[in-house]
Structure formats: C-alpha cells, structure tokens
Amino acid sequence: MAVIAATAIALTACGGGTTGPSGGSAGGAASLTLASLQDLKTFDPVDAHIGHTMPFYQAAYDTLILRSPDGKLSPMLAQSWEYNKDNTVLTLKLRSDVTFSDGAKFDAAAVKANLDHFKEAKGTDAYQSASLKGVEVIDPATVAITLNAPDPAFTYYLTQALGLMASPKAVGTAAIKTTPDGSGPYVLDAKNTVKGSQYVYTKRDGYWNKDLQKYNKITIKYLADLTARTNALVSGQVDAALLDPKAGKQAEGSGMILTKSQVDWHGILLYDRDGKINPELANVKVRQAINFAFDRKTILDQQFLGQGTVTDQVFGPESGAYVPALENKYSYDPAKAKALLAEAGYPNGFTLKMPTLAGFDAVNAVYSQQLADIGIKVQLESVPLANYVADMAAGKYSAATFQLYQGEPWVAINQMISTTALYNPFKSETPELAAMIKAVQLGGEQSDELAKKVNEYVTDNAWFAPMFRLNQMYYSNKNVTVVPQLQQAVPSIYNYAPAK
Amino acid sequence: MVSFILKRIGSGISVLLAISFIAYFLLYFSSANIARNILGESASLDQVHAKEIELGLDQPLLTRFFDWFTHALQGDFGTSWFTSQGVVEGLASRLPITLTLVGVSIICIAIVSTLLGMAAAVKRGWVDKLVQTGAVLGDAIPSFVLAIVLVTVFAIQFQLFPATSSIAPDAGASAWVASMALPVIALLINGVASAAQQIRSAVIKQLEKDYVRTLRSRGISETEILFKHVLRSAAPAGLTVLSLQFVGMLGGVVIIEQIFALPGMGALAVQSTTMGDIPLVMGVVLYTVIIVIIVNLVVDLINGWLNPKVRVS
Numbered sequence: 113m114a115v116i117a118a119t120a121i122a123l124t125a126c127g128g129g130t131t132g133p134s135g136g137s138a139g140g141a142a143s144l145t146l147a148s149l150q151d152l153k154t155f156d157p158v159d160a161h162i163g164h165t166m167p168f169y170q171a172a173y174d175t176l177i178l179r180s181p182d183g184k185l186s187p188m189l190a191q192s193w194e195y196n197k198d199n200t201v202l203t204l205k206l207r208s209d210v211t212f213s214d215g216a217k218f219d220a221a222a223v224k225a226n227l228d229h230f231k232e233a234k235g236t237d238a239y240q241s242a243s244l245k246g247v248e249v250i251d252p253a254t255v256a257i258t259l260n261a262p263d264p265a266f267t268y269y270l271t272q273a274l275g276l277m278a279s280p281k282a283v284g285t286a287a288i289k290t291t292p293d294g295s296g297p298y299v300l301d302a303k304n305t306v307k308g309s310q311y312v313y314t315k316r317d318g319y320w321n322k323d324l325q326k327y328n329k330i331t332i333k334y335l336a337d338l339t340a341r342t343n344a345l346v347s348g349q350v351d352a353a354l355l356d357p358k359a360g361k362q363a364e365g366s367g368m369i370l371t372k373s374q375v376d377w378h379g380i381l382l383y384d385r386d387g388k389i390n391p392e393l394a395n396v397k398v399r400q401a402i403n404f405a406f407d408r409k410t411i412l413d414q415q416f417l418g419q420g421t422v423t424d425q426v427f428g429p430e431s432g433a434y435v436p437a438l439e440n441k442y443s444y445d446p447a448k449a450k451a452l453l454a455e456a457g458y459p460n461g462f463t464l465k466m467p468t469l470a471g472f473d474a475v476n477a478v479y480s481q482q483l484a485d486i487g488i489k490v491q492l493e494s495v496p497l498a499n500y501v502a503d504m505a506a507g508k509y510s511a512a513t514f515q516l517y518q519g520e521p522w523v524a525i526n527q528m529i530s531t532t533a534l535y536n537p538f539k540s541e542t543p544e545l546a547a548m549i550k551a552v553q554l555g556g557e558q559s560d561e562l563a564k565k566v567n568e569y570v571t572d573n574a575w576f577a578p579m580f581r582l583n584q585m586y587y588s589n590k591n592v593t594v595v596p597q598l599q600q601a602v603p604s605i606y607n608y609a610p611a612k
Numbered sequence: 613m614v615s616f617i618l619k620r621i622g623s624g625i626s627v628l629l630a631i632s633f634i635a636y637f638l639l640y641f642s643s644a645n646i647a648r649n650i651l652g653e654s655a656s657l658d659q660v661h662a663k664e665i666e667l668g669l670d671q672p673l674l675t676r677f678f679d680w681f682t683h684a685l686q687g688d689f690g691t692s693w694f695t696s697q698g699v700v701e702g703l704a705s706r707l708p709i710t711l712t713l714v715g716v717s718i719i720c721i722a723i724v725s726t727l728l729g730m731a732a733a734v735k736r737g738w739v740d741k742l743v744q745t746g747a748v749l750g751d752a753i754p755s756f757v758l759a760i761v762l763v764t765v766f767a768i769q770f771q772l773f774p775a776t777s778s779i780a781p782d783a784g785a786s787a788w789v790a791s792m793a794l795p796v797i798a799l800l801i802n803g804v805a806s807a808a809q810q811i812r813s814a815v816i817k818q819l820e821k822d823y824v825r826t827l828r829s830r831g832i833s834e835t836e837i838l839f840k841h842v843l844r845s846a847a848p849a850g851l852t853v854l855s856l857q858f859v860g861m862l863g864g865v866v867i868i869e870q871i872f873a874l875p876g877m878g879a880l881a882v883q884s885t886t887m888g889d890i891p892l893v894m895g896v897v898l899y900t901v902i903i904v905i906i907v908n909l910v911v912d913l914i915n916g917w918l919n920p921k922v923r924v925s
Contacts, residue, residue, distance in 0.1 A: 153695050161652065234659050236652035289696050304781050306705065307697060309875040333776075333873075339760065340776050340873040347768050347775035366768075498886055501653050502645040534653050 142328035144592065144608055147341045147353035149601075151308055151334040155292040155300075157226070157276035158235035163517065163601045166272075170605040171313045171330055172213075173294030175275035176204065176223070177267060181607055183430060183520075183598040185267055189218060189277055189295070193270075199262040199556050206253045210320050212279035212295045220255040223247065225280040227257065230273075233284070239526065240269035264522040264552065264559035297325040297605075309334060326609045345587055352588035354602055357417035360585045368587040371603075372419075373596035376515045377426055379578035380466075380479065381528065384510030385540040392462045393510055399574035401452035403442035405486045406479065412580045415475050419583040425571050426528070426578050428518030430598055432560025433567045441571060449486040461487025464511060467495040467503060472513050479513065507537040515582065519599055521563035525549055529570060545569055617909065624905035628898065632684075635897045636677045639890050646888040650693055667693060680894065689898075690891035692884070699895040702880065707899065709779065710869070710876035713792055714861045717799040722854055725804045729811025729850070730838060733819065743808060751805035756867045759798040763871065766794060776873035795868050803857050810853045814846035821845075847918045855911040859904050 150164040160169045178188035190204040210218035224247040231241040243263040248256045259266060269275065282293035290307075292300050298313035305311050313330045333350060335341040338359050345353040346366040355363055360370065382402065387394025408422040424441045427433040453461060464483070468476045480490035495503055504512050516535065518524060528535035530549055548565045555562040570576065584601065588594050595607040647663040648655065655663075664670055668679065683690060689699035732743035767775040777791040818824065819842060827837050866878030877896060884892035 234651075234655070236655075238655065238659075286696075306781060306875060307695070307702070308880070310780060335776065335873050337870045337873065339871055343763055343768060343775035344873070347771065349774060349776055349778070496886070498649055498888060499645050502648040505648075505653070 142610075143331070144327045144329070145331040145333065145350045146602075146608075147335045147344055147350040148332050149336060149341075149354060151336070152311060152332075154289040156235070156289045157273060157278050157294075158230055158233040159237075160273035160276055161236045162272055166600060167602060167605040168311060168332060169273075169276055169292075170296065171298040171332075172292035172296045172300055173276040173278060174210070174296050175272070176270040176277065177275055178606075179268070179271035179597070179604070181595045181597050181604070185271065188271075189223075189275075190270070193267065195556075199554075200259050202257045202259070202266065203250070204255050204257070206255065207320065208253050210295050211318075212281075212293060213299050213316065214279050214281055214293050216279045216281050218277065218295055219252040220249040221252070222277060222280045223255045224249055225283050226277050227274070229283050235273070237273040240272060240274040244274075262554050262556070264555065265520050265526075268520050268523065295320075297321070298330055301329075324606050330605065345589070348589065351592045352586065352594055352603075352608070355585050355587055357419045357583075357585060360419075360587060363587040368589055371586045371588065371594055371596055372583045373586070373598075374421065374428065374518075374581040375584050375599060375601055376517050377423065377428070377578050377581050378420075378475075378513075378515045379426075379576055379580075380511055380513050381504075381535060381576050382511050382574065383504070383507070383535075383537055383540075385573075385575060386538055388507070388538055389510040390462070390464060392456070392458055395456040396573050397452045397456040398458065399577075400442070401449040401456070401486060402483065402488070403574050403577045404445045404449035404452070405482050405488075406577065406579060407444040407482065408579050409444075411475065411478055415478065416580070416582060419585060420580040422580050423578050425567055426516075426518070426576050427521060427524060427563070427567045428581065428599070431518060431521050431524065431563075433521040433524070433563035435564050435567055435571075438568065438571045442574075442577075446482075446486050453487060458487070461489065463489045463491060465491045465493060465509065467500060467509050467512050468492040469495060469497060469500050469513075476513055501534075505534050505537050517599060517601070518581070521560050521566070522552060525552060525563065525566060529566065529575070540575070617913075620905075620909050620912070624902075624909070627905065628901050631901050632681065632894065632898060633677060635894060636680065636890075637673065639888070639893060640673050640676070642888050646693065646890075649887055680891075684894075684898070689895045692892045693889050694884075694887055694892075699891050702892065703877070703895050703899055706875060706877045706880050709874055710862070710865060710878060711903075712788070713795055713799075713868070713874065713876065714858060714865060716792060717796050717803065717861065718854055718858050720796060720800050721803040721807055721857065722850070724800065725807035726811055726843070726850065728804065729808040730815055730843070732808070732812045733815035734838065740812075743812065747805035747808050750801045753802070755798050755802040755864070756871060758801055759795065759868055759871045762794045762798055777875065779875070791872070791874065795865075795872050795874065798868060799861065799865070803861070807850055807853045807857065811846060811850045814849035815842055818842045818845045844918050848915050851911050851915055851918075855907055858907055862900055862903065 146167065148164060148167070152165050152168040153159065155169075155172065157169060157173060160166070174189050176188060176190040177193065178186045180186055189210060190206055193202055193204045195202050204223070206220060206223065207218070212218060216222070227241070227244060227247045231244050243259045243261055243266065245258045245260040248258070250256055277295060278288060279293040279295075282288040291302060297316055297319045299316045301312040301314050311332045315325060315328045319325050333344070335344055335350070335353070338356065341350075341353045342355055342359040342362055344350045345355070345363055345368060364370065380402070382393060382399050384390050384393040385399070392398050403424065412418055412420050412422060423439055425435065425438040453459065466476065476492055480492060483490050503509065504514070514535075516527065519527060526533055529545075530536065531539040531541050545566070548562070548569060552559050552562045552566060584596070586594065586596065586603065591611055593609050593611050594603050597604045597607055647660045647667065647669060651659055651663055668676055671679075680690070687700070691698050692702060695702075728743050732740040763775055767773045773790055773794050778787045779791050780787065824837060824842065827841060863878070865876070866882055868874075869876045869878040877899070880892065881896045884896065
C-alpha cells in the first residue's frame with residue numbers, strides 16, 4: 113500500500129495517440145489522455161490495487177459503492193446498503209438496469225460470484241476480503257454479506273478492488289487478465305491498446321450513468337520516467353500527469369495547472385519497539401528523543417521544495433482520527449533529545465542500522481546527520497527496490513525511512529499498527545493499545561472518533577517519527593478540469609471533465 | 613563459404629548455451645523476494661510459499677535450468693511471472709522498435725562517418741581538424757544529454773517532433789519516422805565519432821599505398837579511386853567499429869528509450885531484471901545473444917565480400 117510517487121522505478125515504455133508532430137493536443141473535449149506512473153499488470157479485478165492503477169479499472173468496471181472525491185460514499189451498482197445491529201451483516205440493494213459488456217445481467221448472483229472468487233483467489237488486495245465470511249443471494253436485487261467480525265473499513269473496500277464487479281461469465285477465467293469484462297463507462301479498444309505502453313478505452317453505449325461518462329475516448333499512457341512524463345505533458349501529448357516539485361517547475365513554466373493533494377506521510381518507522389535488534393528502541397524515551405532530533409521544516413523546504421505540511425502524526429487530516437494538538441508535538445530540540453537519551457541510559461548514544469533506497473538517499477543522509485547530532489550513529493545499508501518492502505516485513509531492520517499512504521483509520525491501523533499489519537514486522541503490541549484497537553473495530557459509527565485514542569497512543573509512545581505529509585503534484589492542461597481523490601495517489605477517472 | 617557459415621552457427625550455438633546458463637545462474641541468486649513482489653505487500657507467508665512452489669523457486673538450480681532449457685528448445689519460453697503475458701509475445705512487440713532504432717542509427721552512422729572520415733582523410737587541413745574536433749565532442753557528450761537537449765529544443769520549443777514516442781497500432785509509418793527522428797539523431801552524434809576516426813585512419817593508410825598511385829597513373833578519376841577501391845580496403849576497420857557499436861547500442865539504447873518513452877527491448881530488459889521476472893529476462897538475454905551472433909556473422913560475410921584478402925577459405 114505504499115505510494116512512492118517521487119521514487120518510481122526509472123523505466124520506460126510508452127506509446128502515443130497523436131500521429132503527426134506534437135503540439136496537437138491529445139484530442140478535443142471528447143478525448144482524454146492521462147499519463148500513469150505504473151503499468152497495469154492485469155485486468156483481473158482480483159489483482160486490482162489501490163493507488164495509481166485504479167483508473168485503469170474504473171474505466172472498464174463499476175464498483176458496488178462509489179467513493180466521491182471527498183471520501184463520502186454514494187450509490188453505484190448498489191443503490192443502498194445497511195448493516196444489521198452488530199455490524200456483522202451488510203445488506204445491499206442493487207440496481208436492476210445494469211448489464212456487462214458481454215451482455216450478462218448484473219444481479220445478486222453476479223455479486224456473489226465476484227466476492228466469492230475475490231476471497232478465494234487471494235489477489236493483491238486480499239486483505240480487503242479478510243473479514244468476509246459469506247455472501248447470500250436474497251433476491252436478484254438484494255444480497256447479504258456476512259462478516260466474521262465487524263470491519264469499519266468494509267464499505268470503503270467496496271469502493272476499491274473488492275467492489276469491482278466483473279461479468280460472472282468472465283470471473284476467474286484466464287481471458288479476463290488481458291480483456292476486461294465489466295459494466296463500466298468505457299470499453300477497452302483492444303486494437304489500439306499496447307501492453308506496457310498505452311491503453312485506449314472508448315465510450316460504452318447504453319451505460320447507465322451519463323454523469324460519469326464525460327469523454328468519448330480515454331487513453332492512459334504508461335510513462336514511468338519522470339522526464340518523459342514531463343515532456344509529454346508540456347508538449348501536449350497528455351492532458352494530465354503526476355510530477356514532482358522539481359519537474360513541476362518546468363510544467364508551471366509551460367502554463368500547466370497544479371492540483372495539490374496530500375496522500376502520503378513520509379518519515380521513519382521505528383519498528384523495533386520491543387528491542388529485538390536494538391534494545392535501545394524498546395525505551396519510549398529513546399524513540400521520543402528521535403522525534404525531537406529533526407528540523408522537519410527545513411528538511412521539507414530543502415528536499416521537497418516546501419511541498420508538504422510538517423506533521424508528527426501518521427493519521428491524515430480527513431481521516432477522522434486526526435488530532436490537531438498532535439500535529440506539532442515534537443519540535444526541533446536536539447538538546448531535549450540528548451537529555452531524553454541520557455535519562456534512558458544512553459548518554460553516549462548508540463548505533464542504528466537502517467536500509468536505504470535510491471530515492472531516499474538524499475533524505476536519509478540528512479536524517480543520519482541530524483541523528484548523529486544527538487549521538488545516534490546511523491549505518492545506512494543500500495537495498496534494491498525489489499527487496500525493500502520484503503526485507504522490512506521480514507523484520508530485518510529495526511527502523512526504516514518510508515512513505516505510506518494515509519488511509520481511513522481502520523485501514524491505517526491494519527497497515528502499520530495492528531499485530532497483523534505488514535508495517536509492524538515485530539508485531540509490537542500492548543494490552544492498552546489492543547483494547548483501543550478492539551474498540552475501533554466494534555465502534556460502528558464511532559470508529560473514527562475512537563481511533564483518535566489509537567493516534568494519541570502511537571504518537572505519545574513514538575511508534576513512528578513522522579516528518580511531513582507530502583503534496584502530490586498533479587499537473588493538467590487547460591483543456592481539463594480535475595478534482596483530486598481523497599487518499600488516492602491519482603484522481604479517479606470520474607474526476608476529470610472537459611474544461612468549459 | 614558454406615562451411616564457414618556453418619562453423620560460425622555452430623560456435624554461435626555453444627555461445628548461446630554458455631550464456632544461457634551463466635545468465636540463469638546469476639538470476640538464481642536474485643530470486644529471494646520474487647514471490648513476495650508478485651503477490652504484493654499484503655500477501656501472507658503461506659501464500660508466498662505457495663507461489664514459490666508454483667514457480668519452482670524451491671527447486672535446485674540445475675533442475676530449474678534444465679526445465680527452462682528443455683522448454684526453450686521447443687520454443688516455449690514461458691509466460692512472464694508478473695504480467696502473465698507470453699514471453700515470446702512480449703518480446704515480439706518490443707523487438708521491432710529497438711531493432712529499427714538501432715538499425716537505422718547504425719546505417720546513418722555508417723553513411724555519415726564514411727563521408728566525414730573520407731573527407732577528413734582526403735582534404736586534410738582544416739576539414740580534418742574540424743572532423744576530429746567534432747568527433748571528440750560528439751563522443752564526449754553522453755547520448756542522454758544530447759537526447760534531452762534535442763527534445764527540449766525540437767520537440768517542446770519548436771514542436772517539430774513528438775516529445776515522447778507516438779508509435780501506436782493506429783499510427784502509420786509517419787508516426788514511426790517522427791518518433792525515431794530525434795533518438796536516431798542523438799545516437800548518430802554520439803556514434804559517428806569513433807567510426808569516422810577509424811575510417812579516416814584506414815583511408816589515410818590506404819591512400820599511401822602503391823596501388824593508389826598505380827590507379828592514378830592509369831587515369832582513373834579520384835572519386836572512383838576513393839569510392840570503388842580505397843573504401844573497399846578501408847571498410848573492414850569501419851565495419852568492425854560499426855558492429856561493435858551495434859552490439860553496444862542494443863544495451864546502451866536503454867536510456868534513449870527511456871527518455872523518449874519508446875516501448876522497446878531496453879525498457880523490458882531493465883524492468884524485468886529489476887523485478888526478477890526470470891522467464892522474461894532469459895528471453896531478452898537469448899534474443900540479444902542471437903542478434904549479436906547474427907550481426908557478427910553478417911559483418912564477417914560483408915567483410916569477406918568487400919575484401920577478398922580477408923575472406924576465410
């Protein structure tokens with residue numbers, strides 16, 4: 113679930129839509145061309161992943177529930193939904209006027225086929241069906257989903273990979289990997305699609321929601337290289353692209369419009385709270401000392417051209433678990449940091465080994481220096497991108513710099529705080545925290561509010577050393593209006609419209 | 613002649629075998645986290661283990677290599693572990709672009725460097741100095757710097773060419789020409805240097821030879837002497853450089869492909885190697901080796917045709 117916008121693997125592949133010399137915009141109002149940092153691996157919804165590749169799926173598939181740009185849930189294939197009293201059964205009322213592109217009808221049986229297959233296939237976002245116990249068809253327009261425990265994020269998942277509905281005829285087949293078969297606003301134009309280069313979709317006739325279908329043709333070009341992406345945007349080959357602060361200057365110089373949003377937090381995850389590799393980190397004062405060691409504002413200004421907001425908490429402002437008082441809890445105070453270290457019994461500091469990644473080298477150099485200023489000697493070990501997450505997850509390192517997307521509270525808790533979280537490799541836990549997490553799980557409508565306690569706990573106990581929330585620098589030309597999507601690396605396909 | 617070709621093909625096959633094994637051997641040590649990378653961050657340890665068994669990652673090296681090899685002999689290079697696309701299919705869509713880029717560049721380099729080298733050798737004086745200085749400059753500037761400058765000036769500023777590749781199934785030949793123009797120019801400026809130098813030296817040496825004096829005394833025109841006789845003798849030097857450049861370019865074109873977003877082999881090679889997609893990497897390695905063997909064979913044959921002295925009996 114990590115969104116590493118600025119450190120995308122440098123690689124290429126591309127294709128084009130316009131023939132002749134550039135400058136011709138990517139089509140008139142009827143056509144939209146987007147640049148994507150990541151390539152689509154497969155059209156099978158079972159392997160869909162939150163983040164950069166969602167637009168590829170959204171073009172061809174509908175989800176049960178639609179997530180609007182501000183995070184609110186609204187009807188899509190499901191017209192309404194309701195939990196039972198103890199939040200273990202979710203009943204959905206479905207639309208009855210939807211058909212898939214192969215002609216099959218969308219109904220409760222189709223929903224069951226999709227959800228059952230998703231759970232059994234254990235794809236990329238399998239965690240979304242972790243609490244799914246069973247699906248029952250009540251009638252063609254009603255389906256009841258039973259969970260094995262309350263899951264505050266379940267309706268959110270129905271707007272993501274879990275909620276993508278494929279035609280029951282195509283679910284689980286090999287063909288769906290290369291040819292999508294959904295009920296979405298567009299259909300894949302296989303003739304003009306080149307794998308690893310460009311994906312072309314054309315408007316689907318008879319789609320049930322004209323409001324979501326603003327273009328006749330959508331092209332998504334895979335442009336992993338930042339230079340190529342910037343050039344493509346600036347020369348008019350694509351209408352919108354995600355850049356970074358430095359490349360953004362070139363885009364701005366060419367009259368591109370910036371749409372900022374904050375999706376990731378960046379900082380150091382202090383995994384080893386039980387002291388398995390670094391006994392020093394088991395002491396909360398040591399972890400707090402680390403939090404006091406960094407001049408976050410200056411680092412943000414220097415390394416990221418000021419594009420972001422300094423923060424000391426890992427939960428995002430829109431998540432509901434945000435606590436304004438925690439935002440600047442740890443000021444830049446090396447003297448205090450040293451004092452805390454001395455109190456903890458380490459007046460001479462200690463040695464800390466951290467992995468580093470191309471892309472984080474520059475910030476890690478700064479972090480090392482500021483930690484050295486308070487007596488902590490950092491040894492950086494270079495790790496190839498392909499191994500970084502795996503090594504962290506295996507508990508090879510006691511701390512690491514990373515960027516993670518800030519999701520809904522329950523999603524975030526399962527991402528890095530609970531004992532089953534990928535980013536909690538040592539499975540740190542305390543009885544009080546476990547109780548707080550349980551309260552969030554069973555809290556129903558109060559979940560987000562109860563998550564504030566979890567936020568306060570992990571921040572007071574310095575489970576992490578968050579630095580800042582980084583700005584996503586999304587640039588678009590004047591032919592397009594675009595609205596950012598909450599907690600998603602790139603806007604949803606529904607968020608684009610031709611400029612008036 | 614035929615036995616020569618057969619012998620070369622024979623040695624080519626043994627090179628292929630050796631390189632396949634070495635490549636597989638090297639990749640074997642990088643397969644630690646492949647299953648995890650394929651399945652994603654949220655996969656459980658059980659799933660990762662199951663995937664490893666499915667891909668055969670738990671088998672010993674020789675068993676895996678033998679398995680891959682027997683399939684490869686039948687033309688079955690397997691499917692990509694990450695995209696489930698057939699390896700041959702994936703390569704087939706990428707190869708034409710890289711080969712066109714490299715091929716066209718080499719031909720352009722051959723023509724330009726021949727003309728420049730000969731001009732320098734014949735005229736000497738300021739032409740010679742100009743060519744030599746230009747060659748050093750062209751060689752010194754990295755091709756990707758040239759590429760970025762070309763894109764900024766000709767694609768963005770003057771909008772004469774597309775900034776990134778516009779090659780697509782629906783685009784015609786004009787898209788290919790437009791997309792390849794700037795990359796070829798970048799590679800050209802870089803590659804002309806060494807080839808021009810070689811041809812210049814070879815031509816100078818040839819012009820000092822007796823047969824040239826004899827030809828002149830027979831009244832044959834200077835142009836005919838140059839292009840028909842001297843060039844044929846000077847060719848081997850140039851051809852050697854060009855074939856080396858071709859081989860180097862197959863790999864070196866990666867950065868150019870990246871900047872211009874050309875969906876070629878370079879992109880595929882780097883991506884699949886970084887992810888550890890072994891079937892795809894082996895496919896790329898094999899295709900590259902085959903191309904190199906063919907190119908070397910063709911160059912030798914051309915050399916032999918041009919210059920009987922070089923021919924192997």
